[in-house]
Amino acid sequence: MSEESKYLVEVKDLKQHFKVQQGFFGSTYLKAVDGVSFNIKPGETLGLVGESGCGKTTVGRTLLRLYQPTSGEVRFNGELVTDKNITSLRKEMQMVFQDPYSSLDPRMTVEDIIGEPLDVHHLYANKKERRDKILDIMQLVGLNAEHATRYAHEFSGGQRQRIGIARALAVNPKFIVCDEPVSALDVSIQAQVINMFEDLQAKLGVAYLFIAHDLLIVHHISDRIAVMYLGKIVEIADADELNDSPIHPYTLSLLSAVPIPDPNKARESKRIILEGDVPSPLNMPSGCPFRTRCKYATEKCAAECPTLTDRGNGHMVACWNK
């Protein structure tokens, strides 16, 4: 296997800046994603965590070219996604959205929702084949055949998320961006959907970029985890490695802030409370974005932004002091 085809998705120095109006005349740039690089292997799950506003959703959307990246490159199977025809691109990579209520068209039946991507990509020869394909996919995500003629509002949150996943799977993609796919669901239903993601991966070998803020869930489902803060990845490592021996001060406090569902462990654990709030991405601190809340911050942190360096076994950290 050649070096290029080892990874399914390669992201290099991806930047996504949005123009924001300020006042009547001035405008400035909101650096939602500011130089992000990572790779995803075929059949792998990369978890992407961070607080709201850190740019994790924007990364997912830019990968799929829902946004045109400001700079940087995204390669899929070694090819630049910006060179590819968008229709053929979407056949390879799909997305599952957070809110199963607003991401499904209320006027379409389940059959239409799942059938639409099949129509767009001409994936059937006749009506019977279309119907068979839809029923196959529905079975795959645990929906019954009689659900096909119903509308989205007739389903509960968990069932709707299954429909959303079925729609993404319809074109048999290699890669799915899952943007907070379980955070709108109740705990008991979350587990059903998480298990389904895992089963589908085992069966179809699809790779996931799993974006979420629930660190326990992300740790459970991911092979590797990337931690984002204000548009930059500060640490990326194997899931267990990241949880057992985090290096970046932000990752440390993020992990310590997770409430553990075990009273004895919760009593023992000490939260590392971060002072203050996340700075506005419109008014980013110079150098390392985390330095305003970091107790190890030095002058060097203010002057220069640290880059990701390998600390062994692909455990990458962007920090001057740790």
Added chain:
Amino acid sequence: MDIAKMDVKNKVKENEEQAVLQVKNLHTSFFTDKGEVKAVNGVSFNLTRGKILGVVGESGSGKSVTAYSIMQILADTGRVVEGEILYKGENILKYNKKQMEEFRGKKCSIIFQDPMTSLNPVFTIGYQLNEAIMLHTNKNKKEATARSIELLELVGVNEPSKRIKQYPYELSGGMRQRVMIAMALATEPDILIADEPTTALDVTIQAQILELMQDLQHKLGMAIILVTHDLGVIASMCDEIIVMYGGRVCERGTADDIFYRPAHEYTKGLLRSIPNVDNMNEKLIPIAGNPINLLNMPKGCAFCARCENALKICLEEVPPEMEMPDGHYASCWINVKRQLEEEGSLKAE
């Protein structure tokens, strides 16, 4: 044997004396076009002075409605149809409007999930804090402002004298929630109800707010009812826990009872469906089926349709609350059956 019984009796009495709030057989319904929705269906619990009581359940389990029933802030269609809510022995459901206003805010306060919508966007923070203080005390404006600044300091808002002139939009989510807490504490209530206080916040901010609530509880000694769906928050915060499903209490007990000795099938299922901290790669075991539809409640146990071990009787009759040892209660027929079997085998011997 007799001594043991006496002890239990004394303990129960002691508990009741220390209870600042007792909820007895509470039924709250909403009368909608589609019929009566029994959102809370026979809930009983005691809230002990200076303790944190966690109420956990899925959406639609009746946990928020229980909280709103205590505060009497139900929507127009909602009404408490049965039961008692005793505050220091007085039934607050019998209060008139004026007494209720006195209770609400002064004796019992509430903070809500979304700190953006619970603050008025057109008034400054200071104005809204002053309003709460002046309503419940006879302080004048100057004194109230001084108290506002003191309260903001207490909840860890930096530069409070500058903040009182700011509007809610100028503050971050975590700061707004701190302001809400300050407002709730303005009159030093005995009871603080926190309805999903950190659900809208990020984990690091959530940690700040939870730490603050624990800290304030130690300082001021009030009792807190913490309503949440997050088992992690419950485990790290609460002394006692109520698990709700379909408007009923499934199980109540200490945090250790619920997490280490769960006695209701729903609680067990809930704990199996979250990642195991000790073994992250272990497969989750979800609870099958879908959440209950309150318009179409089963005759028996609310959870029986999703319960793997349901007995015949579960479909027919609502399970009684049975005491597992030491103030740990569960409403599950399986426990009743097991106890009957044990008694039967004793007799056989």
